[in-house]
Amino acid sequence: MRRMGLVIILLTFVSSLGFPDEQISFSASVDKTKVSMNEEIVLSLSISGTTNVSQPVLPPLPDFNIYSSGRSQKISIINGNVSTSLTFRYILIPKKVGRFTIGKAKITYKGKVYTTQPIEVEVVPALISQSKQLPPPSSSEARAREVFIEQVVDKKKVYVNEQIRLSFRIYQSVDFLENPEYHPPSLTGFWQEKLEEREYYKWINGQRYLVSEINTALFPISPGKYTIGSAGLTCTIKNDSARFPKSIWDWDPFTEFFGQAKRKRLHTQPLEIEVIPLPANAPSDFKGAVGRFSLSVDIDKKEAKVGEPITLTLKIKGEGNLKSLTSPQLPSLSYFKQYTSEGETKILSSDKVIQGEKSYQYILIPQKEGDFTIPAFTFSYFDPQKKTYQRLRTEAISVHISPSPTSPSTSSLSRKSARENSPSFSPDLSPQKNYLLVVGNKIGKGIFILGEFLYTYRFSLLFLLIISLLLLYLKRGYRRYKERRGKERSARRRFAYTMLKRRLREIDRYMRTPDEKKEEFYALLFRALSEYLAECLGVSRAGITIAQIEDLLREKGIKDELVRRIRACLEQCESQRFAPYQDKDAGVRLSEMRTIKREVEEIIKQLRRCGIE
Template sequence: MIQRLLTQKNLLLLTVLLLPLQGLKAQESVTFTAEAPRTVVMGQQFNLVYTANAEVKDLRIPEMSDFEILMGPSTSTMSSTSIINGKVSNSVTYRITYVLYPKKTGTFTINGATATIKKETHKSNSLTIKVLAADQQAAANAAQSTASQAGRGTTQVGDDQIFIRAVPSKTTVFEQEGLTVTYKLYTRVDISGFENPKFPEFKGFMAQEIELPANQQWDLENYNGSNYRTAILKQTVLYPRETGNLTIDKGSFDVILQLRVASPRRGSIFDGFFDTYQEVKKTLYSNPVTVHVKSLPFGKPADYSGMAGQLSMTSTINATEVTANDAVTIKVTLTGNGNLKMLPTPDLTFPQDFEIYDPKVENRFTTTAKGVSGSKVIEYLVIPRYAGTFEIPAATLSYFDLSSGTYKTLSTKPYTLKVAKGKEGDQVVSGNFSNKEQVRLLGSDIRYLKTGFSLRKPAVLMLGQTWYWLTYALLLFFFCLFLFIYRKQAKANADISRVRNRKANKVAVKRLKLAARYLAEKKGEAFYEELLKALWGYTSDKLTIPLSRLTKETIDSELAAGNVSEALRGEYAAILQACEYARYAPAESGQAMDELYKKTLEVINKMENTIKK
């Protein structure tokens, strides 16, 4: 009995200690929000609702001079109880409703309201409400159309009742200046489904599709004096790669309409009760769009990147004083808005004695209706092999600034790198061997001498035998041969450029195999990216030019010096351009991708047989 009383006492004490914590948790989880339609029509009232999960006291709503309060505040309470795994939880929702009436058309903001909840002041979110003009004429036309349909017993819907618009954000742009095309559905009738969307191909543009939210809501919009329910079907950011007038063709879209079929009964108040609904398929076509693309002004800088937009460039280095054979990393960050995915890698020039690795590129891009924005981070890794003081000059990159209408040049910082002598000397010879060996003694380090044996003089000395000297001669010959091959291999391995040259075709074939796998899996962007890596990597290895210094102009001049014909150089450049554009343009057919893959194999094989290094 005493033990039971002690247990109850402990439970009571624990409950008293936990009550403040529960109150604190409840206090932290207070919610107070405001809700109202985003769009309303002039002449129609709507509800403004404040919702909280605890009792609301001293509610103070903001001044709403653009709206008339018809009714309110009206308070309602809803409570619920749930039991999960034997744990009982209660929740209460308080709703305070005002009925508002718009005084004029336009876009208005209702600031947040304040209220005292659990002895603390809380503020709700603000709201932006768009008031559309009333479409009395359109409503009259719709009523007349409905009455006509009911009289004829048909289910035809006029083109002014539902349609699709292609809405460009701009119709006049510069080359490589982005614009957004929005495909929007306008309807005054009910829709039960969609079928066979066929959006146009954006010929002459590089396209970046904007990801739309999965749970899109209908919105209201006034168009040509009529109010429609609207929904965005597709949004795409386009970057023109040609000048002149570019036309975006019309697209098609099948919608399933749910139309009300009037009852044949006449003159009864129950006519609407006997009406039925019929599903009707209607094909909608979007309007074609013509965009005028202006050429960029004369006077492009030599290092022009091909980008139009806004851009900034910064650079950092991990250390300016190192020892020989220590890694040095320079990070360059490009930040801006525009066709960032086509932005080239800045060309950093390093001393000839540095071991240079391919730069690591990380893209952090976001595509919205305002275009592609974000940053491109490039890390350059080099290893100085000798002691001394070295200069790394600034790298430059130019672009066309849309806000000022001029070309602007950005540059990284120049760096002075002091390299001290390493512990093992300045010079390092590369090879497939190690300059340190681990020696391991098997068995014990002291051996016992064998005793109890006798020596005797041989009958014939080996020193005077012919086979003895012949054996020495053969051993000497094989030693010299081994030494010759060993030194030749070490010398060849020390020349990294020659090693890369010999393995260029092998590495390219390996990358092409990966591209073939992406082709079979119909992963278009990955296929084109791997194809580009194979082409750029092959020419970098074959021409012994680091990727950071590789440009189309450099490739063309080096291939010409390597006795590559102009026709073959043209095929190579065409494949490069096709891959770069196809990565960001609308997806091509599998047959086109297969033909491009075969063409790439053919061009690499021809170049392998032509270039002599």
């Protein structure tokens, strides 16, 4: 409260003094003139003497990706003299290596055009490893290296299905103000498995960094040359310019409240991987396993009776792509019924390799008594360290099968003798009475067996009844929940479409002054389309990106042509907000605004026809 009161007093005092009507100055500066491909340049356009100006017009910068980093305003009073300044900041990310010129930016104030001086910058290749010892940095370079990233692999030439460890490392010497956003690379042509993440500290050029490491195991699917795409990071850190004021006249309320955060966007260079085919002399039972493995077999019993199942368990342990392994073939066994279960995989990943075991169970049911031998299992794999094929073999297992305790002939004779000795047995009955007696005996026997079963398993049956009723209740509740959620989603989508139409009508009044309201026009159009898509796709509107919208639309089955049109429309809105028109009159600008607005309306019509709502 005391600080806010000071701000009000200060602004009141400044307004009472008034601002002198003087010439303004317009200048450009960069935080560094030499950067690597995985770094960014901060371009600052400063206007002193007034704050009542429109956004500067940037020069053409085809060799950079441009992002707006906001604006800051400063008012200073020194010896009774009032001075003002306004700074626009932009993030420039280089697209290629070389020397480039940042051309003249311009503004128009009271009918006069002001321009900045060109700035020369140099972009050099990205460092292979940021952890190498570098020359001691200057103070500005040290600030620029508060956060940097790298992406490395442990090997660039591998065999098919051989593991590659991909490591993405974040080096930070300052705290993040919010959770950073990781943009993973494109990994086409690789089987992927997550490895453990690591955090540790490392000293580089006398600076202590916290290193966060994201590790991924990659297994190439086929031979050839592949590219691991560029990875990126978006983070927010505290602005170095924020400092404690030496006096009340040196205190800047705008920097105090709005200049505390700095947003950085970093990206790495792609990596080239060469995948070579496996040697041609593969064993006959080789099925593509690459790594280092061991093989073992276990049996639950070596003596059994006819019809009694025997469980045989085969385990493959080691390092490699365990999920891609196929079960070894069980040899054909006479006098045994054979059943094979699906393999069970247990992954024990570290931060370096994928390791674990995969087990298979074979159920053998003997059909005949005697002594039998279960043949040995074999398993072949390729060892990339030894560069040779290896073949594993288990020991053969002997089992003894004894006859079943009862035989059909003995059982039949005993049942016949018992029936003949029974008091109710009477061979002299008439055929009709004999038939009724047989039917009655069978019915009574069935009732007796049913009663005995119900009594024996009464608790189990009661438990199953309770479970069945509970499942029916849950199913009914879940159906009601889905119906209620469906109605809520339908209502939200109808509301989103209503808000979209309202914003499109609101956009029309920005088109009356295309020179002054261009930024608001494209910002509102981007917001209207992105929020409508987010609501229809069932995701949060906060923080959704164009890439996420594109992926979700493809998952919904939207045609690629329409998805590309949506992405192009959103990117055009985003770029037009921060890259103003160059040498275009108001008529051309108005025509472009109308064109993109009609494109958005046509996109909405096609999406509704596709049933996205």
